[in-house]
Amino acid sequence: MRSVWQSIRTTIVFMVLCGLLYPLFLVLIGQTVFPFQANGELVKGPNGAVVGSRLIAQPVTQPGLFQPRPSAVNYAANGSGGSNLGPTNPALIKEVRGNILAFEKLNPTVSVSQIGPTEVESSASGLDPDITVRDAMLQIPGVAKATGLSTHTLKKLVLGHVRGRFLGIWGEPHVNVMDLNLAVLKLTHK
């Protein structure tokens, strides 16, 4: 019985230490030292209202903005996830085919042979905030046509938003879609 009593007390002590004091201490640090990150990197649009998080992809269905990668959960930022489709599942072919059609709709000048797997295969989180540099370049003609910006301007914009690998070694070079789209909107709202 002594063990049980000791265990109950230990449970309470560590629940308070590791379950309350520790996370609340980090809340304190987060809210005072890193308030932008600690609240989810929320960003404002051209008219000053919060339009989303720069770490969370959002659906783009109309021309004029760069598209993020396809999402198996329809960009539900309160219900993340991948498709979990296996490599030999016929549903995977159907899904990718649908994604190709959706991509072609906004980028009519692009042929299938140019499309890379990143743009038509669903991300792991369904909220992947980034696209590859190649996928951004592929979308330039479509965005240029809808916004009236020159392809040259857009190319410069994309290249200016490329983030390289961590220390040049880990990860893939990528472009944050929210940053890029906000930059596009800034140019078109002038």
Add this chain to the structure above:
Amino acid sequence: MTFVGSLGIILLAVITVVLAIPLGTYMYKVFSGQRTIFEGIYNPVERLLYKLMGVNAETEMTWYIYTKKFLTLNLVMFFVGYLVLRLMGHLPLNPDHIPSMNWNLAFNTAMSFVTNTNWQSYMGEQAMSYLGQMVFVQFLQFTSIATGVVMAIAFVRSFVTRTGTLGNFWFDFVRIITRVYLPLSILFGILFLALGSPQTLHGAAVVHTLQGAKQTISRGPVASLEAIKQLGNNGGGFFNANSAHPFEGPNAFSDVLGILGMSLIPTALVVTFGQFIKNKKQARVLYIFLMATLVVGAFVVYAFEAAGNPVLAHVLGIHGPNWEGKEVRFGPALSSYFVSATTAYTTGAVNTMHDSLTPLAGLVPLGFMMLNMIFGSGGAGLLNILMFMIITVFLSGLMVGRTPEFLGKKIQAKEIKLATVAMLVHPFLILVFTAIAVVSKAGLAGIYNPGLHGFTEVLYAYTSGAANNGSAFAGLGANSPFYNVTIGIDIMIGRYVSIIAMMAIAGSLATKKTVPASVGTLATDTYSFGFVFMAVVLIVGALTFFPAVAIGPIAEQLKMWATGR
């Protein structure tokens, strides 16, 4: 495959070992009661904790008492955790109005977190209140790994004890948290915060997107969870997408941190073990063979993922790596190392959806969990390594006709029987539960992908449970009474039976006299022993699991090649 990608994989293994060696030495000091850095702070805090807990942290315990304290504490934490999950809907810190869990989900989840498994049948952002994410998830992420590590330390003491006792459970349990996990978690938590993980008590943000649609963005105290999730080999994420979620893994830097977090302590424990037995070469031999296996696994995943899906290439003309279920910022190489490390170190966090891996790439995480000792999680992993070393010593002894000795202790019938129990409970659970699931209606109902892949989903689930890993082929609809209960039992037996059996061995070894090494002693710190050790592990693994993996991933890979030609 690219040069940079391959370099990244090798560098991660090197950095892990380089950082783990000093940490292992430090942990030896922690467990042998020596003074460490910040002694002036730790000492009074720990004395206060002992007082609040009502324990004596000085009396030496036999294996029986030590194990009893471990089991009682686990039982109490399970019940308290279960209560939190059943009541959290009515408790504070719940800005998104998340309801309490039903009985079978709460049973599964409480069992899963108390055993360091972190199998999640629930979706984090939809089924766990902030209070639950803190006083259930983060609390148990500290204590479950701490109870695992101390059992391994107690076992190691059986080789060097002079009194037949194995140390004091409370002393070990408190010190591993205050001197290792808590300070490291604060450091990692702040880094994760700086890199982009949220840490807030505000509820979900509701925004109007650039196109004017409504988007609800879940957030919460993520960074603190992320730190102990990785450091403690827990793997249970804040969000459903786990480390793939941009809030849990905002960039490649945070991904590298996560990998190092899960790798450091289990790797360091091998050094700690070497320090206890005063044999550094033992640690080196284990390092070389285990790390090589891990790196080979990462390259196998990388090769198959980089080759891509031939079916999509053939039918749709989409060429290139398999990006289904991967994130751009990580890319195939880093994702491949993560897949290997999270199963080798029995963590279970994912930055890639394992269900969407190409079949043979998916075999690597499955295989690592089946072997369950490529480092393993903190503590439980070292126990499994020691268990296989005992089996290897015994088999080698049989082959050359010598009485087996392991680190100066005679290995006799009792130890071998117990080690065999600890070894066989793992495949027994996996194969029997999988067999039950695939012949029952309730089991088949959860399968998401058709055909051979569906079988692998079930096999993976029970392997993950028995190995206390927690990663999943997440298509499986595991949140049903059938899977919640069976996987919960799978997890429970997988954790406790092997630990109790190993502790009984420790109790037996502790009372044996140390035999001085002679010419006839089989040295376990040689490379030839390491080779035989790995061979035993692989042969035992292949003999038990080959039929199952043949009809799962291997057959599926052949099918994929055939379709994609």
